[in-house]
Amino acid sequence: MSLITSGRVVGLGVLAVICGAIYYYMYQAQQGNLANIRRLPQVDAIDELIARCVEMNRELWFIPGGGVMTNAFVLPGILSVFGILSYVTQRCAEFGAKIHCPTRNPIGYNIQYEIMREAYEAAGKPEEFDPLETIVYFPGGAMRPYIVQGAHSRKPAAAILLGAYYHQTIIFCEALQRCGAMTLGGTDTTHNIPFMVAANNYSLIGEEMYAMSAYLSKDPVLGSTLAGQDIGKYLAIAITILGVLLSAAGMPFADWLVI
Amino acid sequence: MSDEMYKSTIPFWIITILGALTIVEYFFPFIGNIVGGPLEMLRTYSTILAGAAYGIGTALLVANHGRRIVRRTMAPHWAFSIVFFVSIIVTVGVMLIGGQTGPQAQWVFDYILAPSGQCLYSTTAFFISTAGYRIFRFRNLDATVLLCSGLLILVSVLPLFTGPFPFFVPMAMWLNNVPVVAGYRAFVMGTSFGSIGLGLRIMLQKHPEALG
Numbered sequence: 001m002s003l004i005t006s007g008r009v010v011g012l013g014v015l016a017v018i019c020g021a022i023y024y025y026m027y028q029a030q031q032g033n034l035a036n037i038r039r040l041p042q043v044d045a046i047d048e049l050i051a052r053c054v055e056m057n058r059e060l061w062f063i064p065g066g067g068v069m070t071n072a073f074v075l076p077g078i079l080s081v082f083g084i085l086s087y088v089t090q091r092c093a094e095f096g097a098k099i100h101c102p103t104r105n106p107i108g109y110n111i112q113y114e115i116m117r118e119a120y121e122a123a124g125k126p127e128e129f130d131p132l133e134t135i136v137y138f139p140g141g142a143m144r145p146y147i148v149q150g151a152h153s154r155k156p157a158a159a160i161l162l163g164a165y166y167h168q169t170i171i172f173c174e175a176l177q178r179c180g181a182m183t184l185g186g187t188d189t190t191h192n193i194p195f196m197v198a199a200n201n202y203s204l205i206g207e208e209m210y211a212m213s214a215y216l217s218k219d220p221v222l223g224s225t226l227a228g229q230d231i232g233k234y235l236a237i238a239i240t241i242l243g244v245l246l247s248a249a250g251m252p253f254a255d256w257l258v259i
Numbered sequence: 260m261s262d263e264m265y266k267s268t269i270p271f272w273i274i275t276i277l278g279a280l281t282i283v284e285y286f287f288p289f290i291g292n293i294v295g296g297p298l299e300m301l302r303t304y305s306t307i308l309a310g311a312a313y314g315i316g317t318a319l320l321v322a323n324h325g326r327r328i329v330r331r332t333m334a335p336h337w338a339f340s341i342v343f344f345v346s347i348i349v350t351v352g353v354m355l356i357g358g359q360t361g362p363q364a365q366w367v368f369d370y371i372l373a374p375s376g377q378c379l380y381s382t383t384a385f386f387i388s389t390a391g392y393r394i395f396r397f398r399n400l401d402a403t404v405l406l407c408s409g410l411l412i413l414v415s416v417l418p419l420f421t422g423p424f425p426f427f428v429p430m431a432m433w434l435n436n437v438p439v440v441a442g443y444r445a446f447v448m449g450t451s452f453g454s455i456g457l458g459l460r461i462m463l464q465k466h467p468e469a470l471g
Contacts, residue, residue, distance in 0.1 A: 003289070011286075015455065019459055022459050026465075070305045076450075076457050080453075082468040106316045107309055109312065132322060137320060139316060139317065141372075141376045144379050145379055171379075171386050174389055177390075177393070188453070190446045195390075198390065199394065206449050207453030213457070217468075222465050225459070229452045232455070236452075
């Protein structure tokens with residue numbers, strides 16, 4: 001029996017390089033050498049959405065998407081939204097905007113409930129957190145009719161749709177747009193990213209959603225980990241260019257990657 | 260035991276240890292032989308936790324709708340909350356009578372749940388149409404590229420156009436097979452690197468929001 005599972009040697013190497021790079025930048029940040037992180041324009045968009053809600057005296061809807069936390073493929077998308085939810089809820093509480101969070105994830109609901117309650121407490125307005133209205137749980141398919149009907153009856157001024165989204169992406173985004181809501185959408189389910197980009201006013205593409213969570217945290221060390229991820233991108237670009245050249249030269253480069 | 264230890268420290272160490280073991284098990288088969296069984300057992304616990312979470316969610320749903328009925332002057336459309344209670348009582352009733360897979364439960368699924376779900380699912384086409392009408396406009400360069408590529412894909416699948424203009428088909432195929440696949444793979448790679456970063460942040464206990 002081989003020491004490393006066959007076909008996963010290169011994957012292990014790449015994972016080690018990326019994790020090493022992330023840890024290196026985190027260590028450098030702790031030493032005071034912070035990486036230069038580009039500011040995401042969507043961060044300003046969040047404040048714009050909240051301001052719109054305050055001006056119009058209407059709700060902001062935060063819709064964390066679907067998926068279950070027992071599914072490893074959608075778990076990063078669900079987890080990354082928690083940090084954004086905390087930031088948005090606290091900002092809403094500070095500025096006096098009413099936030100409403102309909103969620104369909106049973107385990108996520110309990111975590112999101114605590115996040116929102118603590119965000120209201122952090123903003124110094126725990127009495128404004130309504131446990132039966134600020135966040136509402138909907139099982140399975142009940143979420144879709146609620147969003148479509150609620151968009152027209154409650155007319156939120158803005159909506160943030162982040163997380164693991166499937167076919168409901170276009171239903172939600174379009175229903176909210178038609179009721180006049182300004183929307184920010186993002187997902188990591190790749191086949192729905194085009195819908196998010198096309199149908200929303202602002203969008204987060206895949207990994208930007210993960211990055212935003214780190215970006216919004218007040219810890220600069222955490223933000224520096226994003227620089228480590230970029231090393232992985234450079235590595236991917238180098239491997240792609242090398243692969244194109246070597247494959248064009250007739251070498252079995254693709255086979256080398258699955259040793 | 261302090262509240263911090265109970266709510267944060269212990270759960271994070273469980274995540275760190277189990278996460279590290281899962282990664283190591285994936286790459287090193289001899290580790291899998293040692294810890295594979297216990298890890299698999301722990302993964303099944305998540306299913307049990309999900310079941311408990313569904314129970315909590317249902318209880319909160321009952322509480323929410325119950326409050327709407329009690330405060331009916333303040334809650335618009337409160338009468339629909341009565342429909343909720345009738346539905347949940349009937350569904351639980353037929354499950355108790357005929358079992359989870361009995362004919363009564365099957366009838367509820369086949370003639371109430373599935374048609375209503377499919378009804379809403381079928382509206383996706385209309386939402387896509389209206390979204391397309393709103394999006395496909397000559398607003399700026401990006402929107403124009405989207406409009407042109409969307410129209411090209413559309414005409415490549417319509418016999419009305421592919422008959423007299425067959426060159427649309429290879430053009431659309433090239434669009435689908437080269438730029439779209441390139442962009443899609445970039446999405447996937449970026450998402451993968453983001454997942455690694457997020458996972459590492461959680462395992463290094465730098466992402467406290469993950470636990471609420």
